[in-house]
Amino acid sequence: MKTISEINEKIQQGKAVVVNAEEVIDLVKEKGVKHAAQHVDVVTTGTFGPMCSSGIYFNIGHSKPRIKLGGGRVYLNDVLAYPGLAAADVFFGANALPDDDPRNRMHPGDFNYGGGHVIEELVAGKDIRFTANAYGTDCYPRKRLETWLNIKDLNEAVMFNVRNAYQNYNVAVNLSDKTIYTYMGVLKPRLGNVNYCSAGQLSPLLNDPYYRTVGIGTRIFLGGSVGYVAWQGTQHNPNVLRTEAGVPKRSAGTLAVIGDLKQMSPQWLVGTSMYGYGVTLTVGVGVPIPILDEEILRHTAVTDAEIYGAVIDYSDAYPNQKPDIVGEVSYAELKSGTVKLQGKKVPAGSLSSYSKALEIADILKDWIKRGEFLLTEAVAPLPGVESGVAFKPLPERPLEI
Amino acid sequence: MAVTKRVVLHFPRRLVEQPVIYRLVKDYNLEFNILRASITAEPEEEGLLVLQLKGEQEEYDRGVKFLLKSGLKIQSLSQDVTRNEARCTSCGACVTLCPPGAFVVDPKTRQVNFDDEKCVACGLCIKACPPRAMEVHF
Known part of the structure; x- marks a missing residue:
């Protein structure tokens, strides 16, 4: 339907239609997928959360x-x-x-x-x-x-981050009798609270669930400046449980990203302390998605109600690598402030800033609209569902004495 | 008119053994709720008490006058826990941890608002804030 070079021509002429991944939802409701796909050239995404592998x-x-x-x-x-x-x-x-x-x-x-x-x-x-x-x-x-x-x-x-912008992430709770201090924040005992860490409908890889446009070499927003996707991130795990629409229901794809630190800004690279756990860096990442066809557009119109995270007990299942989950909740439920788990209303908190993610998507939108940021053709694709790439646990082999 | 105020009292060592709060109740008819207290054995250090006081405006004013006359320093509480707006990222890690619910997410903008009128200065948010945006000043 459209090519990246056609979109770039429009960007250079200042004629490209660019919307963020939140605006595209209403646009699709209003115009339908077909018309919206013809109308929109680029959808911008964003995420701003603690990203430890930076x-x-x-x-x-x-x-x-x-x-x-x-x-x-x-x-x-x-x-x-x-x-x-x-x-x-x-x-x-x-x-x-x-x-x-x-x-x-x-x-x-x-x-x-x-x-x-x-x-x-x-x-x-x-x-x-x-x-x-x-x-x-x-x-x-x-x-x-x-x-x-x-x-x-x-x-x-x-800046060279080996794993950023996780496509979906665990939703953390604590089923034990004492407060625990985790990289998912302070978790109160007996399902006292639930913490999540994804920008949901704004998150880059949740808007391109099969990595159709984002790939190696993709130019992105990184830390307030321009960066690039260098490789798939570590622990990239495309072949997880997905919804019918293709949205991963577990932590799936990741990006390794690179960019000139000298051009970046402390506003989008924030030193972060996780009480009882350690230190990390909150990183701003934004990925533009060229709307090449209707399917790509349909994926960018994903809403928080259609994205589910797996609720995991960080007092036992997570540390001991047990596969059990407490349940699945949608990001719409999480964002409402309370979710229902095991018959209990549990208050929900976030570690990833949605308002800052939106700011990033809008900055990227602005750069593209002003013709300062052109889209790139991926040099090579990220490993997809059929690639056989999987995130494996450590095959531990004790050293002989 | 009835008022409810949260105050921080700093009192010198010589007053630690005085039944100051008892007088507030008895003479000024003020209801109190202790939100936080610390009294140290160090001779140089002062005692600290965070109180919620409830009563008639007139009696509250007279009570505060009595406290000042006794030699205590009084601060209103809302000034004591502050948010460094430049560091806050509106992530929301504080929202479920705050006992009185002083952090509220704006459902439209998803920004986290801090209502210092609700704050009881428990300090739970200070260390739980990932970018360390919350500051406590006593």
Whole structure:
């Protein structure tokens, strides 16, 4: 019906019709799928939630005399970084903690500062304390380096998240008799509350459930700037239970994404503390979906009432890898503020910000409307339902003594 | 006219042993509900009491005057738990944890509103807030 290059031509002429994944719902109700698919060129999506598998890498440039960070130890504001890459490259993850963080020695730990917070401060242009120990070689003699680092002085500073934008996610409850502190937030005992973490009808991969347009190389909104889909994310699991309309009812696809950290904004990369669990980074991701045919349009018109999440007990089933679920609830029910589980009305809370997700979808819409952001043809598709790609548990083989 | 107010009382050590609250009830006819209390053994530190007071406006005013005259410092509670709007992402992690329901999601915008009039300064939201947007000042 339409091609991406035709849509791009319209974008460049300022004629493209762009709506967000919430607006498209009413549009389809009003015009019907057929007319809406002819009318709309692009649907924008967004999500803004804690995404633990996020990180950055950067190159600090060579000191005089030279130091080989690879094989040494590196800290950013006392938070442990990973220097196992040659002399001047460092990888740094959102979940990293300072060595002296008490963690859960006094349970539940506060986790006020860690990798996600350092990333937010670096992106905000704040100076970061960089300390390194190395072993010294003939060509890299230096053994100690302590310096302030600023993002503007780094050679490259790149965000590279190995798993973001989960297509649907677990809905968390606690069936035990005591409060538990999880990455899904504080869960009160005996079904005291239920927490979810998805933008639902706005979420990127829930609007393209079979990955028909999003693929490797897709240009996206990442952290307030432009990024790209680098690969399928880790734990990508396309072949899960789906509704008749194709919407996954369990955690399914994921994206690995990459982008220039220097262009990003701390507004869309927020250091986050999960009480009793750890630190992470709340990341803003938005994916544009080119409306190439009616089926693609129909998928973008998915509503919260048609998206179901599996309710999982984080006091037992989750930690012990048991397959049991407490039930299934729709995101419309979750967003109403209470859901009914085991005959009980349970208050529902979210970890992912819907209002910020909407803001992201609208920013992306604005970029496209102004002709600043062109759509891309995927270089290669993400593994689909038939690919055989599946998320497997660890085949643990105990070490022999 | 009847009023209900939430106040934070800071009292110096010399007053810890005085039955200040008893006087509020007896002499000023005020109903009280203790929301939070902390009294330390450190000689330099002061005691802290968070109260909900209910009574006639006139008697409430006279009661507050009595407290001030006794040497206590009084703050109204709504100023004591604040939200750093720049850090709040409106995720909603606080909504189900807040005992008096001071956080309400706007059904249209999905933004989380903080009603500090309902806040009882229990502090549950402080550490449960993922971006650490909630701040407590006593």
